[in-house]
Amino acid sequence: MMSRDYNNIIQLINSQKDNFPLDQLFYVDKSIYELDLETFFYNQWIFVGHQSRIPNKGDYFIFSIGNESIIIIRESESQINCFYNVCRHRGSQICLETEGNSKKLVCPYHAWTYNLDGKLKNARMMYEDFDKKKWSLIKCNSKVFQGLIFLNFSNQPDDFNEFIKPLKPFIELHGLKNAKIATKKVYPTNGNWKLTLDNFHECYHCLPSHPEYCQVHSKEYIQAYGAGNNTGPESKVFNKKLDEWNNKTKELGYLTGEFSEINFSNFFRSAERTPFDDNRLSETKSGKPVSTLMGNFKNFDGGYTTIGTSPFNSLIMSNDFATTFTFIPRGPMKTDVEIMWLVDENASEGKDYNIDELIWMWNETTIADKRIIENNQNGVLSKKYKPGPLSTMEIGLKKLKNWYLNHLKKKLT
Numbered sequence: 001m002m003s004r005d006y007n008n009i010i011q012l013i014n015s016q017k018d019n020f021p022l023d024q025l026f027y028v029d030k031s032i033y034e035l036d037l038e039t040f041f042y043n044q045w046i047f048v049g050h051q052s053r054i055p056n057k058g059d060y061f062i063f064s065i066g067n068e069s070i071i072i073i074r075e076s077e078s079q080i081n082c083f084y085n086v087c088r089h090r091g092s093q094i095c096l097e098t099e100g101n102s103k104k105l106v107c108p109y110h111a112w113t114y115n116l117d118g119k120l121k122n123a124r125m126m127y128e129d130f131d132k133k134k135w136s137l138i139k140c141n142s143k144v145f146q147g148l149i150f151l152n153f154s155n156q157p158d159d160f161n162e163f164i165k166p167l168k169p170f171i172e173l174h175g176l177k178n179a180k181i182a183t184k185k186v187y188p189t190n191g192n193w194k195l196t197l198d199n200f201h202e203c204y205h206c207l208p209s210h211p212e213y214c215q216v217h218s219k220e221y222i223q224a225y226g227a228g229n230n231t232g233p234e235s236k237v238f239n240k241k242l243d244e245w246n247n248k249t250k251e252l253g254y255l256t257g258e259f260s261e262i263n264f265s266n267f268f269r270s271a272e273r274t275p276f277d278d279n280r281l282s283e284t285k286s287g288k289p290v291s292t293l294m295g296n297f298k299n300f301d302g303g304y305t306t307i308g309t310s311p312f313n314s315l316i317m318s319n320d321f322a323t324t325f326t327f328i329p330r331g332p333m334k335t336d337v338e339i340m341w342l343v344d345e346n347a348s349e350g351k352d353y354n355i356d357e358l359i360w361m362w363n364e365t366t367i368a369d370k371r372i373i374e375n376n377q378n379g380v381l382s383k384k385y386k387p388g389p390l391s392t393m394e395i396g397l398k399k400l401k402n403w404y405l406n407h408l409k410k411k412l413t
């Protein structure tokens with residue numbers, strides 16, 4: 001396909017069948033991939049880390065996507081700045097390490113030097129009329145919310161408050177602003193970002209592929225809520241449990257309920273609080289807590305909070321730890337799945353929590369997901385791949401697919 005041959009893409013969008021996954025080209029084609037980055041990743045608020053990764057003045061890390069590289073650096077206790085990693089002189093990248101600490105940002109090419117607020121401090125041998133005030137580093141739209149560092153690459157970003165509003169109480173409940181990263185891992189996955197997310201948005205595969213997940217969650221939950229609210233056939237058994245738990249949890253004074261998008265918009269968000277089964281208190285092998293309580297919790301409420309802030313981020317939270325996901329497209333058939341495990345900032349490793357227990361479920365599950373996504377990508381590459389009919393447990397995938405196609409069409413027409 002020719003790059004920028006939009007008519008072909010529009011025709012392809014129009015030919016997609018309602019209850020089927022996407023055609024091969026959407027999962028393999030380079031020009032669609034590039035269009036996807038522009039249309040989706042660069043137009044969403046996406047969290048790329050947590051403030052506890054850069055606790056000291058001058059601590060920084062780099063977030064890269066496509067051709068962009070962003071320096072995320074702490075200027076002071078209360079200020080984190082996000083700059084395009086592009087020198088204002090002749091454009092060299094400034095930070096070449098993926099993380100570190102620096103009291104000022106010095107370009108390795110001709111040594112233009114910037115303060116941590118992005119202002120140009122020194123530039124040698126310039127003409128007399130040179131005004132260094134005009135040559136600060138360019139900021140990337142950013143917002144630190146509950147310790148999560150969100151970026152938005154758009155020239156006209158959606159209003160952050162409007163974006164976060166329906167999810168705010170669900171996130172705030174867990175006190176992530178007073179959390180720290182216990183550990184983080186990247187799972188490089190040889191699959192297109194949509195194939196990777198298709199998998200994340202259905203739990204039809206959970207029974208055959210995720211014994212750990214099925215050990216922790218009941219089959220009724222998996223059927224009705226495994227990929228989020230309203231993504232599978234309703235379960236009367238689970239609804240009854242949910243009603244009972246909602247009443248009990250409201251009495252304890254904690255948040256209950258769910259949110260899902262009603263109208264088509266730039267946002268693709270969801271959230272819900274649901275009970276664990278069998279007196280479990282946390283998403284662990286034993287069902288017992290693995291760390292100290294976080295946020296507003298004074299006792300364990302036996303509940304579980306799952307949130308999608310966009311297709312590229314999810315938060316899955318027990319009362320004592322949070323597992324966060326960032327899905328980063330790396331190429332037409334490559335996606336990094338980046339996971340952070342957050343615990344209360346005062347919890348100490350070895351005493352209050354143990355990393356192996358903490359990561360057990362999502363580490364095992366994400367390793368399995370990587371394998372099944374890669375198998376899927378290999379099959380989709382065959383000339384004999386044709387989308388097959390979706391099941392009643394793949395409503396989440398269908399929602400994501402429709403949102404994707406509608407957006408792409410809107411962008412191109």
Ligand code: FES
Pocket residue numbers: 087088089090091092107108109110111112
């Ligand atoms: S490109 Fe950075 S100082 Fe010249």
Ligand SMILES: [Fe+2]
Pocket residue numbers: 199200205206210365369
């Ligand atoms: Fe999975």
